[in-house]
Amino acid sequence: MGFNTIIGHEKIISRLKKALEKNELASAYLFFGDEAIGKRLTAISFAKAMNCLTHITDACGACISCQKIEKGIHPDVRIIAPEAETADKETNAEGKEKKSRIIKIEQIKAIQGEMAYPPFEGKKRVFIIDNADKMNTEAANSLLKTLEEPARNSVIILVSSKPNYLLPTILSRCQQIRFTTAPIETVKRLLIEKGVNSSDADMIASAAHGRIGSALNTDADAIKEKRDEYLNLLSAAASGNAGNIFLSVEKYAKDSNAAIEIFEWFYVWLRDVIIFKETGETRYLTNSDRLGEIKKWAETDTVKYLDIIKSITDIQKAFSRNINKQLAMEKVMMEIKEVSHR
Numbered sequence: 216m217g218f219n220t221i222i223g224h225e226k227i228i229s230r231l232k233k234a235l236e237k238n239e240l241a242s243a244y245l246f247f248g249d250e251a252i253g254k255r256l257t258a259i260s261f262a263k264a265m266n267c268l269t270h271i272t273d274a275c276g277a278c279i280s281c282q283k284i285e286k287g288i289h290p291d292v293r294i295i296a297p298e299a300e301t302a303d304k305e306t307n308a309e310g311k312e313k314k315s316r317i318i319k320i321e322q323i324k325a326i327q328g329e330m331a332y333p334p335f336e337g338k339k340r341v342f343i344i345d346n347a348d349k350m351n352t353e354a355a356n357s358l359l360k361t362l363e364e365p366a367r368n369s370v371i372i373l374v375s376s377k378p379n380y381l382l383p384t385i386l387s388r389c390q391q392i393r394f395t396t397a398p399i400e401t402v403k404r405l406l407i408e409k410g411v412n413s414s415d416a417d418m419i420a421s422a423a424h425g426r427i428g429s430a431l432n433t434d435a436d437a438i439k440e441k442r443d444e445y446l447n448l449l450s451a452a453a454s455g456n457a458g459n460i461f462l463s464v465e466k467y468a469k470d471s472n473a474a475i476e477i478f479e480w481f482y483v484w485l486r487d488v489i490i491f492k493e494t495g496e497t498r499y500l501t502n503s504d505r506l507g508e509i510k511k512w513a514e515t516d517t518v519k520y521l522d523i524i525k526s527i528t529d530i531q532k533a534f535s536r537n538i539n540k541q542l543a544m545e546k547v548m549m550e551i552k553e554v555s556h557r
Contacts, residue, residue, distance in 0.1 A: 216285065217267075217274035218260050221253055222405060222427055223397035230392070231261055232272040240265070240339075241390040242365030245347075247378040248394030251428035257394070258343045258372045259284065262292045265370065266337035280337060291337035293329070295322050297349040318344065320353040323361070330366040340369040347373035348380035355382050362388040396425025406430060414503065418442075421483055421501035442502070445480040452548035453512075453555040460548045468541030475534060481547065482527050485520050488512040519554045526550060 218228045234240050246254040263274030263284045274281045283289035297316035326342050334340050344350075350358065359382060362371070373389060375381060399420050405427065406416035415435035422438050423430035451463045467473045487500045492513035497503050530543045 216260070216276050217263060217270075217281075218257075219273070221257055221260060223401055224253055224257060224394060227257065227392055227394065231257075231264070235264055235272045240370055242369070243362050243371040243373070243389045245373045245375065245378060245381075245386065245389035245391045246394060247373075247375045247391065249396055249424075249426055250376045251423075251426040251432075252394050252396055253428060254374045254376075254394050255343070255345055256428070258345075258374055259294075261372065262339075262341040262343065262370075265339045265341060266291065289337065290335040291339065292341045292343075293326070294343045294345055295326065296345045298322070316346075316349060318347070318350040318354050320351070320357050323350070323354045323357040326371075327357070327361055330361065330369045334368055338368075340366070341372065342369065343372045343374060345374045346376075348375045348377040350381075355385065359384055359388070397427050399425060401425075402427055402430045411435065417503075418501055422479070424479065439504075441476070442480055445477045446484060446502075446505075448477065448544075448548065449481065449484060449551060452551040460552065461545065464541055464544045464548065468544055471534075471540065474540040474544065475531075477544065478527050478531055478547070482524060482531075484512075485524050485527075488515075489517050489520055489524075492517055515554055523547060523550050523554065 218232070221228060244258075246258055248254055260274060263276075263281045264270065264272065266280045266284065266289070267274045268278040268280050269275045274284075276282075276285070280289065284292050287294070295318060297318050299316055330340060330342075344358075358371075362385060365371075373381070373385075378386065378391075402420040402423060402425060403413075403416045406419055407413060409431070411419065419430050419433050419435055419438055422442070423433065448463050448467075452460055467477060483501050487502050487509055490496065490499050491506075491509050497506060500506070500509065502509065526547055530538065530547065533543075534540075
């Protein structure tokens with residue numbers, strides 16, 4: 216499999232193909248953008264194309280080189296990923312400690328050792344550093360030295376969803392390629408082609424927010440279960456019981472991923488309510504299976520919901536600044552309580 220398996224990044228693929236055709240490859244690239252949108256897959260496909268035995272601007276998928284890269288056993292193509300470190304202070308929604316994962320200096324030094332030699336059997340040595348923003352200080356400084364003196368037949372591809380965590384000096388030495396999310400309709404169409412029914416495809420596509428990789432690896436029943444769990448928080452807020460609000464929020468505030476997902480579902484729910492109130496249409500609703508509740512919520516003035524949506528988007532932007540998630544969730548849910556009881 217080559218570039219033809221990548222959906223929604225046609226301009227990027229065209230750019231990489233031109234570089235291959237002209238043999239004008241950079242010594243280092245940074246593929247950055249949201250999680251689960253195809254950065255890693257593109258990096259692997261790019262590595263295949265660089266080392267394909269029969270094609271120049273793409274991977275044939277059939278030669279021994281392409282097959283080895285696909286299986287992860289090619290001696291000249293390596294993927295470096297974060298390794299488990301000590302327990303983090305943060306816990307998930309079940310109260311279990313998370314393990315922080317980092318890329319250590321030993322992993323970078325291993326790259327440097329391999330780069331000292333020409334490719335063993337391929338055209339290029341390719342090192343894909345996945346979640347490059349997870350490098351610790353020592354690893355990042357060590358990589359910087361490598362980027363300052365690149366090896367002739369080696370290409371380094373950094374993959375990151377948080378490029379602002381990387382050293383500015385590393386960023387400046389990479390050719391940066393930004394990956395964007397796909398339109399919701401594109402994701403929905405792809406899911407339907409994969410056999411997902413239209414209603415579930417709409418819900419999964421909306422929940423994935425244009426992240427194709429996330430959409431393809433999501434089960435509709437699991438999405439519904441998680442959605443219902445999060446929307447129950449909204450019901451607790453709408454009930455007007457402040458005690459229920461604080462008890463409900465406490466469980467999820469310790470888990471960053473859960474907090475992010477909750478705000479995403481709050482946003483989607485309020486969007487559905489506003490769309491239905493203003494248009495009366497159901498075909499554009501992500502949560503059409505909960506139409507009865509949407510109709511009830513739609514009895515409230517749209518402007519009040521728009522104010523809450525603004526609060527949600529402001530909080531989402533502030534997540535990267537490590538805000539107090541519990542206070543943020545309580546704020547939004549208290550706003551919903553006030554709107555529901557005016």
